[in-house]
Amino acid sequence: MTRRSTALLTDHYELTMIAAARTHPAAARPCVFEVFARRLPDGRRYGVVAGTGRLLDALADFRFGDEELAAVGEFLDGETLQWLADYRFTGDIDGYREGELYFPGSPILTVRASFADAVVLETLILSILNHDSAIASAAARMVTAAASRPIIEMGSRRTHEYAAVASSRAAYLAGVTATSNLEAARSYGVPSAGTAAHAFTLLFTDENGPNELAAFRTQVERLGLGTTLLVDTYDITRGVANAIEAAGPELGAVRIDSGDLGILARQVREQLDSLGAHRTKIVVSGDLDEYAIASLRAEPVDIYGVGTSLVTGSGAPTAGMVYKLVEIDGIPVAKRSSHKESHGGAKAAARIARRSGTVTEEVLYPWDAPAPAVDGHTTTGLQTPLVRGGDPVDALPSLHGARDHLRDALITLPWEGLGLSHGEPAIPTRHAF
Amino acid sequence: MTRRSTALLTDHYELTMIAAARTHPAAARPCVFEVFARRLPDGRRYGVVAGTGRLLDALADFRFGDEELAAVGEFLDGETLQWLADYRFTGDIDGYREGELYFPGSPILTVRASFADAVVLETLILSILNHDSAIASAAARMVTAAASRPIIEMGSRRTHEYAAVASSRAAYLAGVTATSNLEAARSYGVPSAGTAAHAFTLLFTDENGPNELAAFRTQVERLGLGTTLLVDTYDITRGVANAIEAAGPELGAVRIDSGDLGILARQVREQLDSLGAHRTKIVVSGDLDEYAIASLRAEPVDIYGVGTSLVTGSGAPTAGMVYKLVEIDGIPVAKRSSHKESHGGAKAAARIARRSGTVTEEVLYPWDAPAPAVDGHTTTGLQTPLVRGGDPVDALPSLHGARDHLRDALITLPWEGLGLSHGEPAIPTRHAF
Numbered sequence: 001m002t003r004r005s006t007a008l009l010t011d012h013y014e015l016t017m018i019a020a021a022r023t024h025p026a027a028a029r030p031c032v033f034e035v036f037a038r039r040l041p042d043g044r045r046y047g048v049v050a051g052t053g054r055l056l057d058a059l060a061d062f063r064f065g066d067e068e069l070a071a072v073g074e075f076l077d078g079e080t081l082q083w084l085a086d087y088r089f090t091g092d093i094d095g096y097r098e099g100e101l102y103f104p105g106s107p108i109l110t111v112r113a114s115f116a117d118a119v120v121l122e123t124l125i126l127s128i129l130n131h132d133s134a135i136a137s138a139a140a141r142m143v144t145a146a147a148s149r150p151i152i153e154m155g156s157r158r159t160h161e162y163a164a165v166a167s168s169r170a171a172y173l174a175g176v177t178a179t180s181n182l183e184a185a186r187s188y189g190v191p192s193a194g195t196a197a198h199a200f201t202l203l204f205t206d207e208n209g210p211n212e213l214a215a216f217r218t219q220v221e222r223l224g225l226g227t228t229l230l231v232d233t234y235d236i237t238r239g240v241a242n243a244i245e246a247a248g249p250e251l252g253a254v255r256i257d258s259g260d261l262g263i264l265a266r267q268v269r270e271q272l273d274s275l276g277a278h279r280t281k282i283v284v285s286g287d288l289d290e291y292a293i294a295s296l297r298a299e300p301v302d303i304y305g306v307g308t309s310l311v312t313g314s315g316a317p318t319a320g321m322v323y324k325l326v327e328i329d330g331i332p333v334a335k336r337s338s339h340k341e342s343h344g345g346a347k348a349a350a351r352i353a354r355r356s357g358t359v360t361e362e363v364l365y366p367w368d369a370p371a372p373a374v375d376g377h378t379t380t381g382l383q384t385p386l387v388r389g390g391d392p393v394d395a396l397p398s399l400h401g402a403r404d405h406l407r408d409a410l411i412t413l414p415w416e417g418l419g420l421s422h423g424e425p426a427i428p429t430r431h432a433f
Numbered sequence: 434m435t436r437r438s439t440a441l442l443t444d445h446y447e448l449t450m451i452a453a454a455r456t457h458p459a460a461a462r463p464c465v466f467e468v469f470a471r472r473l474p475d476g477r478r479y480g481v482v483a484g485t486g487r488l489l490d491a492l493a494d495f496r497f498g499d500e501e502l503a504a505v506g507e508f509l510d511g512e513t514l515q516w517l518a519d520y521r522f523t524g525d526i527d528g529y530r531e532g533e534l535y536f537p538g539s540p541i542l543t544v545r546a547s548f549a550d551a552v553v554l555e556t557l558i559l560s561i562l563n564h565d566s567a568i569a570s571a572a573a574r575m576v577t578a579a580a581s582r583p584i585i586e587m588g589s590r591r592t593h594e595y596a597a598v599a600s601s602r603a604a605y606l607a608g609v610t611a612t613s614n615l616e617a618a619r620s621y622g623v624p625s626a627g628t629a630a631h632a633f634t635l636l637f638t639d640e641n642g643p644n645e646l647a648a649f650r651t652q653v654e655r656l657g658l659g660t661t662l663l664v665d666t667y668d669i670t671r672g673v674a675n676a677i678e679a680a681g682p683e684l685g686a687v688r689i690d691s692g693d694l695g696i697l698a699r700q701v702r703e704q705l706d707s708l709g710a711h712r713t714k715i716v717v718s719g720d721l722d723e724y725a726i727a728s729l730r731a732e733p734v735d736i737y738g739v740g741t742s743l744v745t746g747s748g749a750p751t752a753g754m755v756y757k758l759v760e761i762d763g764i765p766v767a768k769r770s771s772h773k774e775s776h777g778g779a780k781a782a783a784r785i786a787r788r789s790g791t792v793t794e795e796v797l798y799p800w801d802a803p804a805p806a807v808d809g810h811t812t813t814g815l816q817t818p819l820v821r822g823g824d825p826v827d828a829l830p831s832l833h834g835a836r837d838h839l840r841d842a843l844i845t846l847p848w849e850g851l852g853l854s855h856g857e858p859a860i861p862t863r864h865a866f
Contacts, residue, residue, distance in 0.1 A: 008619055009589070009594040009616055010589075010615050010616075011613040011614065011627055012613050012614075012615055012618075012625040013628055014627075014630075015627075016627055016660075017629055019656065021633060021636060024651050026636050026647075058594070068619075071619035115636050119630070119633075122590070123589050123597075126590035127589055127597055128593075131592055131596070156442070156444055156560055157444070157556050157560055158559070159564055159593075159596070160560060160564040160595065160599055161439070161491070161560035161564075162595040163564070163592070163593035163596040164560055165442070180445050180556075181442075181444065182441040182442075182443050182444070182448070182504065183441040183442055183443075185445075186441055186500075186504035194444055194445030194447075195446055196446055196449070197447075197450060197552070197555075199450075199466070199552055199555075200450045200453065200552075202767075202768070203548050203758065204459055205761055205766045206764070207764070218457050223452065223453050235769075308751055311751075312750040317746075317750045318744075318745055323590075324632070325631070325635045325636065328635070328636060328638055329639075331639070333643075334635075335666050336666070
């Protein structure tokens with residue numbers, strides 16, 4: 001795929017701040033910026049870091065070429081434009097690994113560079129982490145709610161066409177099984193899957209009326225017995241009968257996309273079994289969110305198809321992360337007015353766990369201080385090097401690695417932290433500075 | 434900017450449905466698909482159509498090249514791949530013009546083509562219209578709430594990096610004044626604007642502590658008196674005093690980003706006036722939505738900066754539009770099971786208005802029937818040709834044209850339709866078929 005410059009995915013004020021600061025001696029001093037969320041979305045117990053891999057790709061394409069410079073030439077002076085033309089990030093970035101859990105205040109990303117070098121990345125960093133983490137955080141709850149049943153992400157049509165691709169990636173990271181989105185399959189290797197739409201069945205309408213059986217026969221003939229037939233275009237009972245008539249009892253699956261999914265799943269299971277189609281699976285879809293998924297846990301549902309709620313973060317479409325200057329030349333700095341107070345100084349983060357593996361708290365402490373120790377507990381640092389001198393470090397975790405990491409990390413939460421009910425963060429965060 | 438193929442911004446099942454239907458005689462018949470929203474987001478009075486211009490651009494880039502074909506080769510047969518390689522949309526598209534109001538059931542877009550030609554566009558069409566319309570619909574309420582005060586859209590960091598660009602465009606269409614997003618400025622000519630971040634002020638901290646005055650002096654020296662100084666990093670009263678000390682009474686504006694914005698705006702206005710800075714404007718920002726904007730109407734606020742709530746649709750991040758097959762070869766078709774019923778048949782749409790210009794209802798009627806007439810009222814058709822034989826028609830309205838159209842359309846609503854309170858759609862929709 002052609003690579004595009006990501007440099008203009010940036011706020012106007014980042015560049016005017018550079019124009020203002022660039023020649024001032026203050027701008028040459030080493031700065032530390034941190035990304036964190038002040039709070040989790042209402043009632044959520046944990047967040048999931050996602051987007052780090054995409055961010056490192058976008059960083060490599062953050063270059064002001066002629067077209068980008070022409071676009072900002074109107075409001076910037078020539079020296080600033082030259083600075084932008086020469087811009088390459090040469091600083092260091094550390095961060096929670098992709099797929100890690102986070103809590104209020106967790107320093108998810110730490111950027112070390114001069115003021116201008118670091119501030120110019122603010123918007124891009126936040127856009128990617130805020131979006132992808134919001135989706136992954138919602139998706140992880142759905143995966144938990146589904147227990148071990150597979151979920152197909154099929155929400156592309158309900159979000160921006162490129163946000164859809166990133167959503168598929170974030171959902172897969174969170175444990176979703178497959179996506180409907182073909183660009184996500186190409187770009188990130190997410191397995192793609194699909195069933196059929198009502199339009200396909202409706203197409204087989206002629207002067208004699210609808211002909212669902214003809215639609216099903218055609219689909220099975222062309223796509224094989226393993227296909228999924230959508231049985232709720234007309235009457236579901238008739239639809240199931242037609243499905244098995246068309247495919248026989250070895251049909252892969254049927255999908256129900258409307259109505260009371262729990263009742264229908266039971267009826268359809270009984271009907272399939274009565275027709276000898278014991279191995280034909282039942283896919284359900286239609287405005288499912290984590291609560292609806294959980295409510296179907298006792299029903300004979302084999303696969304969930306989830307759309308809108310997944311790609312919109314199930315009520316929390318952004319993670320609300322901010323990018324704050326916390327240290328200049330070793331001096332802690334923080335905004336002091338009003339309620340938006342921040343803690344100055346670069347922060348290290350560790351998670352404390354019982355010997356059983358269950359985590360008990362997250363501790364934030366000065367970057368250069370020793371990691372805190374708690375009697376009878378283990379301490380695990382949360383930050384890893386991501387970029388050194390502008391280049392990604394070797395052996396960054398893959399998307400699959402991030403997926404595995406999250407699965408393991410969720411197991412370390414106290415059991416109530418995996419509940420869907422509203423509550424406090426699963427573990428407290430202690431500020432040891 | 435390099436143009437990328439949009440063909441994989443598509444769901445897996447669109448292509449397998451094509452593989453299944455392609456060689457069947459049914460697939461050659463002319464089909465009509467319609468885009469509509471079954472309902473408006475909870476309590477909203479109207480929706481705003483947005484994204485049409487972006488959709489027509491994306492349609493031109495909907496081509497399966499070698500890379501795209503390689504990505505889908507695993508699950509499609511050779512003939513289907515050849516069909517995709519040859520694919521060019523050659524059908525017709527009509528639609529509500531961009532910037533038009535819509536209501537439940539409004540046939541916003543009507544696509545006429547063979548089944549395969551039309552179904553392959555479903556995901557792309559819905560992604561773009563659902564996202565952009567959600568943002569424009571929320572932004573229009575904010576613009577109304579702001580009365581005639583300008584709004585700067587600054588939410589890029591709270592949404593996907595490319596959704597941010599589309600959000601800026603949609604917000605501008607809805608009457609927002611400017612954007613922080615530089616790619617939106619380049620791609621769509623949206624005016625860009627910006628102030629400064631707390632990090633800029635914090636940067637001027639040294640061993641003697643913070644030095645807000647030095648920060649302000651530097652910003653004014655480099656960016657001119659017209660700049661906006663962010664005065665709430667430390668103490669706001671001190672900040673305003675420093676701002677005027679640095680710039681004098683001709684300073685362009687100050688920004689307040691936290692705290693009780695109403696109270697602070699009054700205090701800051703008094704202070705500015707007492708310092709002779711009568712023309713220095715006050716910009717407020719910080720978690721503003723349409724309700725917070727409205728609540729500041731009596732306060733001396735000159736400009737609103739709006740972020741998160743705008744780019745997330747203020748509680749409704751997707752417009753929930755669907756793409757439904759409604760007619761095949763002149764035969765109306767519709768899904769019949771459960772509660773998701775649709776009205777078959779291609780629909781025309783008109784809005785009925787009093788002679789005063791106030792609209793009273795929207796009427797949907799058969800595509801080939803005469804427009805309904807209501808005594809003493811005017812009837813205005815809502816659909817215009819967008820694509821003929823695969824090519825965009827000449828003289829499509831520009832983004833500025835869409836912006837003007839929406840401004841005029843909002844004036845036609847009954848007065849209660851512009852209220853922020855929850856309620857029914859501003860006008861009823863009558864189904865005359």
